[in-house]
Amino acid sequence: MGSGSSVNANYKYSLQKSENAFKAAVLIQRWYRRYVARLEMRRRCTWRIFQSIEYACEQDQIKLHNFFSYLMDHFTPSSSKERDFISRMFVSGESFKEAELEKYCDYESMEVPDSYTGPRLSFPLLPDHATALLEAFKQKQQLHARYVLNLLHETRKHLKQLPNISHVSTCYSEEVTVCGDLHGQLDDLFLIFYKNGLPSPSKSYVFNGDFVDRGKQSLEVLIILFTFLLIYPKEVHLNRGNHEDHMVNLRYGFTKEVMQKYKVHGKKILKMIQNVFCWLPLATLIDQKVLVIHGGISDTTDLDMLEKIQRNKPRPAQAPSMANRLEFSRWVRQTVQEQIEWCRRLVDISESESEELTYSSMVSLTDLDGPCWTRQEEWKQILDILWSDPMPQEGCTANTVRGGGCYFGPDVTGKILEKYNLQFLIRSHECKQEGYEFCHNRKVLTIFSASNYYEIGSNRGAYVKLGPDLVPHFVQYQANKTAHTLTMTQRISRVEESAFRALREKLFAHTSALISAFKAYDKDNTGRIALSNWATAVESVLHLGLPWRMLRPQLVPSTADGMLEYKSWLDDLAMEQRSQEHIQSSLLEVIYRNRSNLETIFRIIDRDHSGLISFEEFHQTWKLFSAHMNIELTDDGINDLVRSIDFNKDGNIDFNEFLEAFRLVKQSQ
Amino acid sequence: MATGAGSLMVVVPPRRVHPEVMAAGPTASSRRGVASRAAVTAEPAAGANGAVAEIEKKIIEAFEVFDHECNKTVDVREIGSIVRSLGCFPTEAELHELLAKVEEEEPTGYIHLEKFLPVMTKVLLDRSYRPIPEDVLLHAFEALDENKCGYISKEKLVKYLTEEGEPFTQEEMEDMLSTALDPETNTVHYRDYISMMTVDET
Numbered sequence: 120m121g122s123g124s125s126v127n128a129n130y131k132y133s134l135q136k137s138e139n140a141f142k143a144a145v146l147i148q149r150w151y152r153r154y155v156a157r158l159e160m161r162r163r164c165t166w167r168i169f170q171s172i173e174y175a176c177e178q179d180q181i182k183l184h185n186f187f188s189y190l191m192d193h194f195t196p197s198s199s200k201e202r203d204f205i206s207r208m209f210v211s212g213e214s215f216k217e218a219e220l221e222k223y224c225d226y227e228s229m230e231v232p233d234s235y236t237g238p239r240l241s242f243p244l245l246p247d248h249a250t251a252l253l254e255a256f257k258q259k260q261q262l263h264a265r266y267v268l269n270l271l272h273e274t275r276k277h278l279k280q281l282p283n284i285s286h287v288s289t290c291y292s293e294e295v296t297v298c299g300d301l302h303g304q305l306d307d308l309f310l311i312f313y314k315n316g317l318p319s320p321s322k323s324y325v326f327n328g329d330f331v332d333r334g335k336q337s338l339e340v341l342i343i344l345f346t347f348l349l350i351y352p353k354e355v356h357l358n359r360g361n362h363e364d365h366m367v368n369l370r371y372g373f374t375k376e377v378m379q380k381y382k383v384h385g386k387k388i389l390k391m392i393q394n395v396f397c398w399l400p401l402a403t404l405i406d407q408k409v410l411v412i413h414g415g416i417s418d419t420t421d422l423d424m425l426e427k428i429q430r431n432k433p434r435p436a437q438a439p440s441m442a443n444r445l446e447f448s449r450w451v452r453q454t455v456q457e458q459i460e461w462c463r464r465l466v467d468i469s470e471s472e473s474e475e476l477t478y479s480s481m482v483s484l485t486d487l488d489g490p491c492w493t494r495q496e497e498w499k500q501i502l503d504i505l506w507s508d509p510m511p512q513e514g515c516t517a518n519t520v521r522g523g524g525c526y527f528g529p530d531v532t533g534k535i536l537e538k539y540n541l542q543f544l545i546r547s548h549e550c551k552q553e554g555y556e557f558c559h560n561r562k563v564l565t566i567f568s569a570s571n572y573y574e575i576g577s578n579r580g581a582y583v584k585l586g587p588d589l590v591p592h593f594v595q596y597q598a599n600k601t602a603h604t605l606t607m608t609q610r611i612s613r614v615e616e617s618a619f620r621a622l623r624e625k626l627f628a629h630t631s632a633l634i635s636a637f638k639a640y641d642k643d644n645t646g647r648i649a650l651s652n653w654a655t656a657v658e659s660v661l662h663l664g665l666p667w668r669m670l671r672p673q674l675v676p677s678t679a680d681g682m683l684e685y686k687s688w689l690d691d692l693a694m695e696q697r698s699q700e701h702i703q704s705s706l707l708e709v710i711y712r713n714r715s716n717l718e719t720i721f722r723i724i725d726r727d728h729s730g731l732i733s734f735e736e737f738h739q740t741w742k743l744f745s746a747h748m749n750i751e752l753t754d755d756g757i758n759d760l761v762r763s764i765d766f767n768k769d770g771n772i773d774f775n776e777f778l779e780a781f782r783l784v785k786q787s788q
Numbered sequence: 789m790a791t792g793a794g795s796l797m798v799v800v801p802p803r804r805v806h807p808e809v810m811a812a813g814p815t816a817s818s819r820r821g822v823a824s825r826a827a828v829t830a831e832p833a834a835g836a837n838g839a840v841a842e843i844e845k846k847i848i849e850a851f852e853v854f855d856h857e858c859n860k861t862v863d864v865r866e867i868g869s870i871v872r873s874l875g876c877f878p879t880e881a882e883l884h885e886l887l888a889k890v891e892e893e894e895p896t897g898y899i900h901l902e903k904f905l906p907v908m909t910k911v912l913l914d915r916s917y918r919p920i921p922e923d924v925l926l927h928a929f930e931a932l933d934e935n936k937c938g939y940i941s942k943e944k945l946v947k948y949l950t951e952e953g954e955p956f957t958q959e960e961m962e963d964m965l966s967t968a969l970d971p972e973t974n975t976v977h978y979r980d981y982i983s984m985m986t987v988d989e990t
């Protein structure tokens with residue numbers, strides 16, 4: 120028995136110790152929770168950056184399209200040669216009749232050399248062919264062009280006899296698996312097949328569009344999907360997505376991929392694919408209760424109309440309503456001026472001219488031998504299905520961010536579900552962190568199957584399985600081994616780095632606009648701006664809707680006095696960009712801002728997808744632009760221009776040389 | 789404009805997006821999170837000086853990151869993340885106190901910006917919930933390290949953090965261990981861990 124006081128002392132000591140431990144624990148927990156919260160904020164900001172840049176890019180595409188539209192409406196060809204050129208340039212020969220298409224894309228005369236070790240397809244296709252293809256693509260082999268074309272021909276034949284809306288029943292195969300956007304990410308498709316099994320008579324699949332673009336193996340994805348489609352026509356269903364469209368493919372990489380992989384036969388393959396895309400069904404109905412479409416719906420969605428229209432018809436000539444013609448012209452002028460820096464002045468349109476144009480455009484609109492709907496109405500139905508996005512608020516508004524389709528609210532969903540006695544919608548079209556997401560009170564399910572879409576670690580992919588009870592079961596995955604081994608912090612840092620790089624590039628691309636905006640806050644011309652004003656200024660230029668004050672620490676060096684030297688900050692940005700680019704130019708910024716626009720223009724002019732424009736093509740295009748942009752240049756001037764930009768003197772202009780042309784002209788003005 | 793069959797690009801005049809005005813109630817904003825968010829244009833309290841205006845803009849930005857429906861409300865469970873990402877280090881108990889001030893009389897599970905903004909502005913102006921300096925954090929770890937050997941065993945750390953103080957959930961504990969734990973020795977070398985985490989912060 121120890122002395123009383125030492126027992127007391129021991130007791131006091133251990134009491135204090137446990138008090139200390141408690142306090143210490145609270146402190147550590149408090150600190151850690153704050154760390155996690157910051158990480159969560161960073162993750163969300165990163166996501167917002169990627170999304171806003173992605174949608175801003177889509178907007179660019181629309182604006183470019185509108186520019187061409189304007190040119191088409193107002194250019195008067197001065198010779199038949201020019202007229203031919205224009206019609207070639209802007210009408211992509213979809214009027215190819217079936218027989219012409221088969222003749223042009225003939226494959227039977229193509230010989231496959233003995234040295235070819237890839238899969239050899241024979242029709243009708245068998246499951247062994249599919250396995251051989253999967254194996255070949257895993258080994259990074261390429262399917263011979265002859266088989267690609269053959270496959271495309273057979274696919275087209277098959278798709279043509281399908282209705283616009285496919286019907287699937289869960290009583291035949293117990294389960295239906297629905298996959299969302301794949302965007303050329305073959306690894307994700309492999310992963311889905313690995314986890315879920317290959318398509319078979321007891322395993323139905325619906326692939327909900329956007330098979331191509333962005334990812335580097337769009338063609339392989341397409342080949343595999345078409346192969347399974349032909350082997351198991353009752354079990355495999357494909358819906359068209361907004362990326363199954365040749366104009367979109369020009370910008371987002373699919374066209375480029377095909378031409379790079381098939382240098383000789385790429386054109387033919389693209390022509391066939393273009394046609395096959397038009398024949399893809401628009402929607403799938405599961406058990407008459409679940410509607411699967413790529414984008415969404417609108418308040419005017421009419422399934423009866425959708426079932427009856429001819430889905431492969433070319434789009435009607437675009438013309439706004441008569442009442443808004445002038446407004447439209449004015450707006451187009453304004454848009455072009457904003458977006459395409461080198462178009463300085465635009466031709467003025469007289470009122471009479473516009474009235475005339477309107478009349479002729481309106482006439483072309485009505486399809487005299489069609490059913491009771493106008494072409495415009497039919498196309499709106501398709502656009503809504505392929506481009507719309509759900510929104511939390513009620514109502515139905517035009518989807519101005521995408522430029523097509525609508526934003527539809529929960530009331531619209533409710534209305535359409537009730538009208539057609541449906542339980543819920545499945546759609547894709549939007550990347551989701553977890554690969555899937557419900558909205559509209561679980562009546563709309565978004566399913567997205569391209570994991571790591573923005574960057575490694577950015578998001579998971581998912582697919583959904585439905586049984587006869589139509590209760591969705593989800594499987595998520597992430598197709599990159601590295602993503603698994605990284606800690607949460609590392610994953611977020613990595614994606615964040617990528618997002619900020621993209622953001623800095625965008626900032627750089629707007630250097631002069633930013634300088635003007637900063638100067639507005641710097642009346643005394645000190646070259647400095649308060650950090651608190653930096654955020655407002657940047658948003659006024661970029662219009663990305665990002666939380667700039669949250670992002671500021673990562674974009675701008677912290678300063679003792681809260682003031683930023685903006686010129687040197689922008690110089691630092693420029694240095695970072697210039698080191699990645701060969702083109703030496705003080706107008707690098709202009710080129711950057713318009714880079715993807717210019718690339719698209721290039722690809723449109725480059726009709727045979729050779730990666731080169733001939734002098735002749737360039738000449739014609741230049742005349743077209745300069746006539747309406749009031750850039751004076753004689754024929755000799757154009758020839759000199761052309762010769763001066765052909766850097767490697769091979770008689771052709773490649774993309775980099777093309778970019779240079781615009782810099783040169785702007786300088787000499 | 790004829791761009792060939794099947795091309796689905798459409799010509800739609802862009803809608804001029806109007807910045808949301810604060811305190812106007814739920815607005816019919818066009819695009820979730822993107823096009824409708826112009827520069828933060830909420831007008832700060834009349835007569836406020838520049839510093840307060842700046843603080844309010846920061847709070848609104850942080851709030852909007854978690855405002856999924858673009859209607860100036862956030863889920864009550866996200867308030868902790870918002871408060872902490874604005875630079876505060878509250879304990880769970882302090883957080884609950886703050887919540888009591890910003891919740892509705894009848895708790896709906898949502899917090900409105902108009903209630904949150906003044907409370908949070910005061911928090912930031914008063915510099916409540918101060919950050920924890922590195923040395924204080926170090927002392928906290930040392931208090932749990934009886935033998936003062938520079939590391940704590942996994943079992944001990946788990947026991948302390950999941951049973952004492954404001955206990956971690958299993959998920960929180962696992963997350964921390966994934967970065968902090970040295971798998972070979974099954975211990976946490978807390979000095980290294982702290983310096984690694986603090987670098988990450990900046």
